[in-house]
Amino acid sequence: MSPLLELWVVTRTELRRTIRSPRTLVLLILFAVFTAVTGLLGGAITRGVESQGPEAAAAAGASLIALFFGGDPSLLAQLSDLPLLLPLVFGACLFFLPLYVVLLGYDQLSAEVASGSVRHLAVRARRGSILGGKFLAQAVVTLTVLALVVLALFAAGARLRPVVEPVGYLTFGLRFWIGGALLACAYVALTSLSSAVTASPAASLLLNLSLLFAFWLLKVMAGASSTTEVLRWLSPLTYLGGVFVSGPPYATSLTAYVCFAALFLAGAWAAFRIRDI
Amino acid sequence: MEDALSFERVSKRYGSTVALDGVSFRVRSGSCHGLVGPNGAGKTTTFGLAAGFLRAGGGTVQVLGREPHDRGPSRPRFGVLPQDAELPGYLDVGALLTYWARLSGEVRPEAAARIALDRVQLPEAWDASPRALSHGMAKRVALAQSLLGEPALLLLDEPTAGLDPRAAAEVRGLLSGLRGERTVVISSHNLSELERLCDAVTVLDHGKVVQDGSMAEVTRRGVEFSIQVVRGDVPLPELRALSGVASVDLSPRGLLSLRLSPDAPPSEDVIAAALEALLARGVRVTALTQGSSLEQRVLDVTARP
Numbered sequence: 357m358s359p360l361l362e363l364w365v366v367t368r369t370e371l372r373r374t375i376r377s378p379r380t381l382v383l384l385i386l387f388a389v390f391t392a393v394t395g396l397l398g399g400a401i402t403r404g405v406e407s408q409g410p411e412a413a414a415a416a417g418a419s420l421i422a423l424f425f426g427g428d429p430s431l432l433a434q435l436s437d438l439p440l441l442l443p444l445v446f447g448a449c450l451f452f453l454p455l456y457v458v459l460l461g462y463d464q465l466s467a468e469v470a471s472g473s474v475r476h477l478a479v480r481a482r483r484g485s486i487l488g489g490k491f492l493a494q495a496v497v498t499l500t501v502l503a504l505v506v507l508a509l510f511a512a513g514a515r516l517r518p519v520v521e522p523v524g525y526l527t528f529g530l531r532f533w534i535g536g537a538l539l540a541c542a543y544v545a546l547t548s549l550s551s552a553v554t555a556s557p558a559a560s561l562l563l564n565l566s567l568l569f570a571f572w573l574l575k576v577m578a579g580a581s582s583t584t585e586v587l588r589w590l591s592p593l594t595y596l597g598g599v600f601v602s603g604p605p606y607a608t609s610l611t612a613y614v615c616f617a618a619l620f621l622a623g624a625w626a627a628f629r630i631r632d633i
Numbered sequence: 634m635e636d637a638l639s640f641e642r643v644s645k646r647y648g649s650t651v652a653l654d655g656v657s658f659r660v661r662s663g664s665c666h667g668l669v670g671p672n673g674a675g676k677t678t679t680f681g682l683a684a685g686f687l688r689a690g691g692g693t694v695q696v697l698g699r700e701p702h703d704r705g706p707s708r709p710r711f712g713v714l715p716q717d718a719e720l721p722g723y724l725d726v727g728a729l730l731t732y733w734a735r736l737s738g739e740v741r742p743e744a745a746a747r748i749a750l751d752r753v754q755l756p757e758a759w760d761a762s763p764r765a766l767s768h769g770m771a772k773r774v775a776l777a778q779s780l781l782g783e784p785a786l787l788l789l790d791e792p793t794a795g796l797d798p799r800a801a802a803e804v805r806g807l808l809s810g811l812r813g814e815r816t817v818v819i820s821s822h823n824l825s826e827l828e829r830l831c832d833a834v835t836v837l838d839h840g841k842v843v844q845d846g847s848m849a850e851v852t853r854r855g856v857e858f859s860i861q862v863v864r865g866d867v868p869l870p871e872l873r874a875l876s877g878v879a880s881v882d883l884s885p886r887g888l889l890s891l892r893l894s895p896d897a898p899p900s901e902d903v904i905a906a907a908l909e910a911l912l913a914r915g916v917r918v919t920a921l922t923q924g925s926s927l928e929q930r931v932l933d934v935t936a937r938p
Binding site for chain 2: 357358362365366369372373376377468471472473475476477478479480481482483630632633
């Protein structure tokens with residue numbers, strides 16, 4: 357069987373497994389509830405800001421955007437076209453997406469290694485196909501969830517501020533989704549890595565959460581001092597703001613997430629290829 | 634004839650524990666080969682290395698002339714029944730076997746999966762969840778998956794462990810049917826089962842090969858035999874004087890052991906002469922066994938000091 361066909365067979369089955377899993381359903385509901393609550397809060401904030409009149413609303417919106425995404429003038433200028441609700445809610449979704457990804461797939465390999473069931477698969481499929489299939493299935497589910505969030509948000513945004521052209525919303529939506537999708541892929545790959553190097557689901561969950569915390573710490577602590585500032589570029593969180601704007605920051609973010617995804621996946625493959633199962 | 638499986642000075646460590654230490658043996662194509670030894674001898678590690686689940690620390694493992702990790706287009710076609718590997722619960726048995734059959738390169742995966750399940754006499758499990766199966770049924774489903782893809786070599790780790798006597802007999806029947814059709818390597822603690830099924834055996838102890846050869850060689854069939862006597866005066870000098878007899882021992886329980894010399898005539902002739910001598914003296918004979926049982930041989934070669 358060719359590697360691509362094998363990858364497709366494994367991905368299809370893993371996708372079926374993920375979709376049928378009660379855990380996926382619970383996480384989907386939790387993510388939907390979280391998005392809805394964030395949306396309601398964002399809506400309340402937006403209404404509160406806009407009730408202060410156009411100038412005051414613009415100033416308050418700029419302050420909020422600066423608070424969540426940094427004070428980059430180009431970012432402020434681009435996001436001012438959109439209802440405040442959209443970047444706020446989508447930003448919150450992206451911030452918590454890694455946690456959702458961890459809970460969805462932390463045991464994708466480690467549980468099968470612990471129970472020995474991966475041996476039934478490893479005797480007839482390349483380990484790269486097993487790893488790749490599991491990664492792709494998790495990524496497809498995550499990206500679909502993200503697409504639904506973007507759709508819901510932009511539908512709400514179009515109702516809130518119909519003055520923006522539908523094409524404008526479509527462009528923003530697509531850009532947000534692509535940025536979010538690559539960010540999600542990087543974190544799914546990180547989950548694959550954590551699961552590939554550990555021998556039990558508990559260990560992979562702990563490692564994965566520790567890595568998320570380490571990335572958050574790296575961004576926050578490294579940025580506090582000029583000597584260590586360069587280190588913050590090693591954290592995927594640093595590139596989150598770039599997802600919301602066009603131009604070089606957007607391209608930098610996308611490139612960074614592609615690199616992170618490739619690095620984590622390569623690490624997972626290197627570890628899983630040679631490990632005892 | 635090409636070896637189906639060969640280990641050449643293979644070693645494997647888990648941390649500071651030596652699991653295999655310079656293990657070498659070969660399995661002839663088309664044979665049924667037993668792998669035996671006490672717990673911790675290294676049998677499961679040997680299977681793991683042969684199946685490509687584990688990486689050797691040193692030495693060479695070849696499966697059907699190729700690396701065991703090779704999963705490329707010309708990969709060795711072998712099936713594995715891993716010990717204690719759970720069946721995943723995310724698909725029903727039929728869907729699971731179909732999935733594995735597809736990955737094994739079966740052109741009609743569902744049909745192949747049904748045939749495999751029929752061969753282990755469990756067609757009713759098709760729609761069952763693996764989690765709902767009893768231990769014995771799960772073992773038979775695992776055995777069914779090892780038959781997918783028409784493997785030239787089957788590696789079966791404890792195929793009858795945990796099965797009730799009827800199911801174990803059915804599995805033994807299945808394995809007997811596979812003899813000659815394909816190469817089978819079986820690890821088991823059920824030594825009488827292996828003695829009946831296998832042509833050759835490798836005995837491991839403390840990660841080393843302590844005995845390796847055909848079943849006849851290992852159990853010394855044709856080289857020694859035992860006669861259980863219950864009454865009468867055993868003519869020991871007369872037996873020792875028989876042509877081809879190297880030594881004769883009589884245990885207090887009446888077990889007479891005769892060992893043949895390398896230049897002995899055919900063992901049937903020596904047995905006939907020995908029985909004639911015993912019966913002429915009025916000795917009652919209740920049993921005759923050629924060689925030692927595999928169990929006795931394994932106990933002998935793995936004896937603790």
